Amino acid sequence: MWIPSRVRKEFYKNKGSVRSVNLYKNLDKQLTKLVEMKRDELFVQLSEYEKKRFPKFTELKGQLEGKLAEMVTITKNYKEEVVEETGVYKGFIEEVDSFLDALLNSDKVGEAIGLVSLMEIIKEGELRYKYNLPPGFKDADKQEGIEKFGDLILWKEIIKRAGEISEKNIIFVTSDTKSDWFHKNKKKEVIGPREELISEFKNYHSEKEVIIIPFEDYIEGISDPADASDKDLLLELRMNNLVKRLSYEVFSKMVEGKIESLDIEDLRKRMTGNLDTIQRNFIDSINDIYEHDVENITINPNGIKIQGNKIIYSVNAIAKCGFGTISYSPGIMSYGTLYTDVIIGIELTRESTDNEVSFIKNFQENSDTVAKVTHVITENEKYILGNDFDSEEWEFAEEEVGGEYDVYATCAKCGEGIRHSNDARNGFCTSCS
The missing domain is CATH 3.30.60 (Wheat Germ Agglutinin (Isolectin 2); domain 1)
Structure with a gap:
């Protein structure tokens, strides 16, 4: 095994942003804040009914307060229950850190490319990216400076390393499956590596072979199908690729249908509370929605769990929406637009006996039996006032x-x-x- 110097650099750069051990730290505070926020929202609405002197309303209010307090207690108890687990998890992370630090500071890692060679790569990279020659051109607009040439630098390290060793076959394992590394079919499935890369490698090392393989395919190839832990790992690794292959049109239809069914009260209930007072007052004054517009829908895998003989995938569909609104007040009718990200949680259920192809087909043809909406919330709300009449x-x-x-x-x-x-x-x- 050998690790390019560029991989080590990327690992240390991104290490802090992906570690999740600290997620537990403020979990109880975050959930308690959410409960209290919803409590305040509920009691604002209840106060309107209280003014009408509904019978036994005080008792109802007291019961609801008790249930909300119970939710806070449940949240705090949960934090105490997982303290031991988080301690074990933290210990595991520390062990992994020690292993990786030792590995990344060993002779298994290549030497960084020198400045003169680096400048040549950058000059070449500008020309390659201009004509969409792999690898790395997909990062041209996403990264700045030298960083956008990271994939090309990595590739040049691999070619150089191949000339320094006696092995005839080089296996390059990567989790980057963008089209600047791999060819894909219409279903966005990886077919194989870009032939330009194979040709370039052969130009330098005609007597050797390079195999470029996605990480999940590599793990599948070396795993034991009879090992339950290997099977679970494979399901998780393949989740992202599987969700990408599911019909975007079916997802869009589900999302559009759910958004179309929302009224202004639905939206108000689902807002996450990040509005300032002025924006909140505007939104509280809205009486009706007369149209909606969905600009973009993004489908993001969110997790996987196995229950008996069922595999359940959690997916978040994020839709950027604009809702045309009307507000009425004595003598005035106001138009406006409420812009927000509508986040729709979706669960996809797959029988463990179904292969991926049959599951994809079932989702396409019978989505009602496979998918269900679990929750709807909004984020990044912004209200823009239109015309008054x-x-x-x-x-x-x-x-x-x-x-x-x-x-x-x-x-x-x-x-x-x-x-x-x-x-x-x-x-x-x-x-x-």
Whole structure:
């Protein structure tokens, strides 16, 4: 085994951002904050009913407070229960750190490329990226400076190393399966390495062979199918690739359908609370949504669990949305747009006896039996106020559309139609408020 110097550099650069042991540290505080935030939101709504003196409402409020307090207690108890587990996990991470530090400082790691050679690679890289020659051109717009040539530097290290050793076959294992390393079919499945890379390697070492293989395929090749732990590891490694192969159109249809069913109350309940007071007041004043627009949908794998003979994949669908809104107040009708990321949690259930091809086909043809929405929240909310219409413009609009905006709601108590002139802004007309 041999590790290019570039890999060591990338590892130490990204090490801190991917370690998850500290996720446990503030878990109870984060969950408690979420419960308290929802408690405040709930009691703001309950206060409106309390004003109406509903019978036994005080008892109901007390019961709800008790349940919310119980949720906080459950959260704190959970933190105490996992303290021992997190300690074990931390110890495991420290052992892995020690092993990796020893490995990355051994003779198993190549020497860094010198400055003169590095400048030549950068000069060559500019030309290669201009004509989309692999590897690394997919990073050209994502990275800056020398960093965007990281894949090319790595590749040059491998070619150089092949000339220093006697072995005839070089196996390069990588978790980067972008199209600047591999060819893919229409289903985004890896077919094989780019022929330009094989040709370039052969140009330097005609008597040797290079095999470029995705990490998950390598693990699958060396694993024992009869070993349960190996099987679980393979399922997790293959999850990202599997989700990419599932029909984007089916996901989009699910997301669009869910977003279309949301009304303004649904959105208000699901907001994560990162709005300032002014933005929150604007959103609280919205009466209705008259249209929505989905700009982009991203599908992100989120986890996997095995329950009996079922494999359950968790996926987050993130949709960037704009909701056209209407707010009514005496004499004024206001338009605006609520921009937000709608995050839809989806669970995909696969029978352990199903292979990937049959599961993909089943998702395509019978998504209702495979997928279900588990939760919906919003993030990054932003409200932009549009135009206001005064009373004269309002009356003109009523005449123009045949009174469409005359009565826009019904009083929850007396059933009378609510207009801008008798709207108490709490679900009741001014007579019943």
